Amino acid sequence: MLRDSLRSVRIVLASGSPRRQQFFRDLDVDFEIRVREVDEVYPPELAGAQIPEFLCRLKADAFADLAPDELLVTSDTIVWHKGRALGKPDGFDDALRILTKLQGDTHEVITSVCFKTTRGMDVITETTRVTFNPLDQASLRYYLEHYRPYDKAGAYGIQDWIGLVGVARIEGSYANVMGMPVDRVFQYLKSFRP
Numbered sequence: 001m002l003r004d005s006l007r008s009v010r011i012v013l014a015s016g017s018p019r020r021q022q023f024f025r026d027l028d029v030d031f032e033i034r035v036r037e038v039d040e041v042y043p044p045e046l047a048g049a050q051i052p053e054f055l056c057r058l059k060a061d062a063f064a065d066l067a068p069d070e071l072l073v074t075s076d077t078i079v080w081h082k083g084r085a086l087g088k089p090d091g092f093d094d095a096l097r098i099l100t101k102l103q104g105d106t107h108e109v110i111t112s113v114c115f116k117t118t119r120g121m122d123v124i125t126e127t128t129r130v131t132f133n134p135l136d137q138a139s140l141r142y143y144l145e146h147y148r149p150y151d152k153a154g155a156y157g158i159q160d161w162i163g164l165v166g167v168a169r170i171e172g173s174y175a176n177v178m179g180m181p182v183d184r185v186f187q188y189l190k191s192f193r194p
Helices: 016-027 051-059 091-100 136-145 161-166 182-192
Strands: 010-013 031-033 068-081 084-086 106-117 119-130 168-173
Touching: 010 016, 016 182, 051 068, 051 084, 051 106, 051 119, 068 091, 084 091, 106 182, 136 161, 161 168, 161 182
Parallel strands: 010 031, 010 068
Antiparallel strands: 068 084, 068 106, 106 119, 119 168
C-alpha cells in the first residue's frame, strides 16, 4: 500500500535496531539503512518526552547531506520512571538493578520519531504506560540469563518472556514499547507528500 505512494521517495532508516528494521519491512516499504555514530548525550535539564525528542533530532542532524528525494527516519526510546530516564543497561548487574526498580510499579515508554527531508523536519512522540507485576529476584535473573536484554532501554523487551509473565497492564501502543509507534509512523508516511 505505502510502496506505491512512496515510489518517488528514498526512505533512509538511520537505525541499527533489528526491531525497527523489521517494523519497516512489515510496513512493506523500500528503505535503506544508513547509520552514523552520534554521541547520545542530552542536556540534564530535559525531562520525559523532551529527551527522546532531543535525541532523535540529534541523530537526524548527523545527516546534513540528504538528497532532495530522501526521507530520513531516526528514532529514540527511553523508559521514564519516577522522574528519571532509564537507558540501556551496562551489563547484568545494571540490568538487574533497573528491573528491580520497575517491579510492581508503572513506568512510561516514550519514543520519538524524526522525519527529515531537505525541506525540514517533523517529530512525533508516543507515550505508553506499562505496569509490571512484582517478580522475584530468581525470575529476574532467569530472564536476564536467558534473554540478555542489554541493548534495550529499561533492560527488557516486552515481546520476550518477561512481557508474558511480568506485564500486568499496558496503556497505549504495544509496538511503541518495542521501539517505535508503528501506527503513527504508518499514518505519517501515508500522508507524506514529496
